[in-house]
Amino acid sequence: MKHKLIKKYLLAVALVIFVSFFSIFMILSVVLNHYMAKDTYNTLRKSCEQVSQTVSEVAENKTNDALKGDFLSISRTLSSVIDADIFITDEYGEVVVCACDEWQENVKCLHSSYIMPKDVIARAINGKRAFVGKIDMYAHPQCIAANEIKLDNTYYVIATAPIAQVENLMSKMTKLFMMSAAVPTVLMFLLFFVITYRMAKPLKSMSEAAKAIVKGDFSKRIPVTSDDEIGDLAVSFNMMTNSLARLETMRRSFVGSVSHELRTPMTTISGFIDGILDGTIPEDRRDYYLAIVSSEVKRLSRLVSGMLDIAKLEAGEVELKYERFNFNEMLCGIVLGQEQRIEKAGLEIKGLDCLLDTEIVGDKDLIHQVLYNLVDNAIKFTNENGEISFSVTIDNDNLAFIIKNTGGGIPESELPFVFERFYKGDKSRSDIKNSLGLGLYLVKTIVSAHKGQVSVTSKQGEFTAFKVILPKGEH
Numbered sequence: 001m002k003h004k005l006i007k008k009y010l011l012a013v014a015l016v017i018f019v020s021f022f023s024i025f026m027i028l029s030v031v032l033n034h035y036m037a038k039d040t041y042n043t044l045r046k047s048c049e050q051v052s053q054t055v056s057e058v059a060e061n062k063t064n065d066a067l068k069g070d071f072l073s074i075s076r077t078l079s080s081v082i083d084a085d086i087f088i089t090d091e092y093g094e095v096v097v098c099a100c101d102e103w104q105e106n107v108k109c110l111h112s113s114y115i116m117p118k119d120v121i122a123r124a125i126n127g128k129r130a131f132v133g134k135i136d137m138y139a140h141p142q143c144i145a146a147n148e149i150k151l152d153n154t155y156y157v158i159a160t161a162p163i164a165q166v167e168n169l170m171s172k173m174t175k176l177f178m179m180s181a182a183v184p185t186v187l188m189f190l191l192f193f194v195i196t197y198r199m200a201k202p203l204k205s206m207s208e209a210a211k212a213i214v215k216g217d218f219s220k221r222i223p224v225t226s227d228d229e230i231g232d233l234a235v236s237f238n239m240m241t242n243s244l245a246r247l248e249t250m251r252r253s254f255v256g257s258v259s260h261e262l263r264t265p266m267t268t269i270s271g272f273i274d275g276i277l278d279g280t281i282p283e284d285r286r287d288y289y290l291a292i293v294s295s296e297v298k299r300l301s302r303l304v305s306g307m308l309d310i311a312k313l314e315a316g317e318v319e320l321k322y323e324r325f326n327f328n329e330m331l332c333g334i335v336l337g338q339e340q341r342i343e344k345a346g347l348e349i350k351g352l353d354c355l356l357d358t359e360i361v362g363d364k365d366l367i368h369q370v371l372y373n374l375v376d377n378a379i380k381f382t383n384e385n386g387e388i389s390f391s392v393t394i395d396n397d398n399l400a401f402i403i404k405n406t407g408g409g410i411p412e413s414e415l416p417f418v419f420e421r422f423y424k425g426d427k428s429r430s431d432i433k434n435s436l437g438l439g440l441y442l443v444k445t446i447v448s449a450h451k452g453q454v455s456v457t458s459k460q461g462e463f464t465a466f467k468v469i470l471p472k473g474e475h
Contacts, residue, residue, distance in 0.1 A: 009196040010189065017188060021181050025174070032173060037143065037163070041131065044145035044159040047078045047086060051157045052147040055088075075099035075157075084161040089116050091154035111137055121146050121156055132163055198226070202234050209241065218245035246417065262303070265296035307438070313445045320363040320449060327399060328355040328392060330364075334371050335390075341379050342388075350389040358392055360399050360472035366446045367470070371401075373439040374466055378405040381464065398452075399472045404465035410458040418456050419444040443468075 054074050075086040079099045087098035093116035095109075102109035114137040124131055124146035132141050142160040149155040202222055209220040218241055222234040272289045275281040281289055312318045335342075335352060342349065360367075378388045386406035393400045410418060419440050443466075447454045450470055458464040 009199075010193060013189065013192045017185055021185070025177060028177065029174075037132070040143050040161055041145055043082050044084055044143060044161060045147070047082055047084070047159050048145050048147035048157045050078065051075055051086065051088075052149045055157070056150045071097055071157075072099060072104070076104075078159075082159075082161070084159050085111065086157065086159045087111050088149065089121070089156050089158060091156075093118055093121060096155070113137070116156075116158060120144065121158065124158065125156070135160070138162070199230055202230055206234070206237050209237070213241065213244060216248075218248060246420070262300065265300050268296050269293050309442070313442075313449060318366075318449070320366070322361050323364055324359055324361050325364045325367075327358045327360050327367075327401070329357070330368055331355070331371055331375075331390065331392075331401075334368070334375050338375060338379055345379065345382065346385040347379065347382055348385075348387040350387055352390050355390065355392050358394055358399060358472075360470060362450050362470060363446075366449070370443050370446050370468065373443050374403050374468070377439060377466075378403055378464075381405060381407045383407045394472065397471060399470050401468045401470070402465055404463055406463050409460040409462055409464050410456070411460060412458075415456060415458060419454070 051071065051074055055071055071088060076099045078084075079086045085098070085100060087095050087100075087103075089095050095112040095114070095116070097103070098109050098111045100109050100111065103112070114135070116135070120133050120135065123133070124144045125148060131144050133144050134141050135144070138160070141163045143163055144158065144160050146156050146158045149157055202225070205220075205222050209222060212218075212220045221238050221241065224231050224234045224238075272281070272293050276286055276289065309318070332352060332355075335349065375388075382388055382405040388403065388405045390404075391402045444454050447468055447470065452468065452470040454466065454468050456464065456466050
């Protein structure tokens with residue numbers, strides 16, 4: 001399989017992992033960014049409110065220098081705690097006091113050289129959300145909060161913090177997230193690789209076995225290493241291979257048997273015809289040998305007809321000719337027709353004289369073939385001086401026929417295959433060496449065409465019993 005399946009699965013897993021982590025990261029980034037920006041803004045806003053409140057409360061009876069000192073005291077503390085710039089502007093936006101170190105030393109600083117735009121101050125005061133703006137005194141965007149100081153004149157306390165702080169924190173969070181995600185990602189890839197490899201390995205074995213089957217090699221089997229769908233597939237594949245191997249063995253046996261069955265009468269026919277034509281056979285003996293030739297031709301005809309019948313039944317080309325007939329009368333006629341074989345083998349027939357007349361509706365000729373094949377089989381496989389018993393029972397809808405014979409029986413391992421094409425039992429028996437193994441398959445095919453059932457039970461060394469169930473209703 002050239003590991004194509006593994007590549008596809010790993011690519012799919014990689015895509016799923018990437019999309020999942022990317023989605024999580026984006027959601028986390030948006031949430032954290034919003035949370036940290038909001039948290040920064042709230043901190044700045046509360047600091048502004050605190051400074052404004054403190055300055056307003058101590059404004060009475062204090063000079064401007066004293067107020068500036070109070071502002072510097074509290075704002076420097078807050079500035080260092082929240083890592084932000086805090087300063088006061090007048091109503092025109094000019095910085096009048098700042099909490100930075102430069103102002104502390106020179107009473108002027110970078111902030112005092114710029115004027116805060118009124119629209120920025122107004123937006124910072126009225127805004128209910130985090131406000132990020134660009135101020136000339138800073139190279140980067142700032143998170144801005146402001147609050148009005150209630151004094152004789154209008155003043156504003158403003159607090160700013162670079163948004164880069166949030167970005168730096170997000171960068172650290174991103175690195176931490178990527179490092180945290182790397183370990184489970186590698187573990188997931190390894191896990192999926194192992195799982196996919198375990199899935200692909202038996203499939204690859206099946207592919208190799210299938211190619212071997214195409215070449216006629218039925219020896220390969222798939223190791224069953226798991227108790228899941230792949231394991232079930234491996235078991236099913238092995239069962240299929242076993243079945244194909246048996247079918248191939250049966251097919252070869254069938255071809256050999258058919259070849260023998262055809263060759264023998266054809267050789268006989270050819271030899272006798274040649275003898276008649278070249279005068280080897282005397283004229284007064286020609287009728288005798290022509291009778292033999294006629295018998296062999298009829299034998300060939302029966303063989304070919306039987307094979308054609310099976311082919312037609314399998315293809316559904318045979319139209320059943322339903323008629324009402326006496327089942328027991330037909331059975332007795334078939335058994336009586338085998339009287340010489342039965343007497344020669346010293347067999348005992350039981351139950352036939354106890355059968356009641358039973359009429360069913362079906363194809364009379366095909367049902368006759370079923371009964372003939374079962375009786376013929378029973379006679380072949382019954383031990384010498386053994387017995388064959390018959391029983392017929394009926395109910396409102398069905399007729400059940402059982403034929404049971406003593407003898408060697410059928411091995412339990414072979415019972416599931418008795419009704420398969422080309423199946424033959426004990427090949428050492430002289431009377432079935434040239435059997436085609438189509439009799440019981442024909443029985444099953446005909447019974448199934450009548451919507452009936454056929455089954456077999458056997459115990460080695462004791463008996464074999466075939467049971468046929470046929471509908472007996474009107475059609």
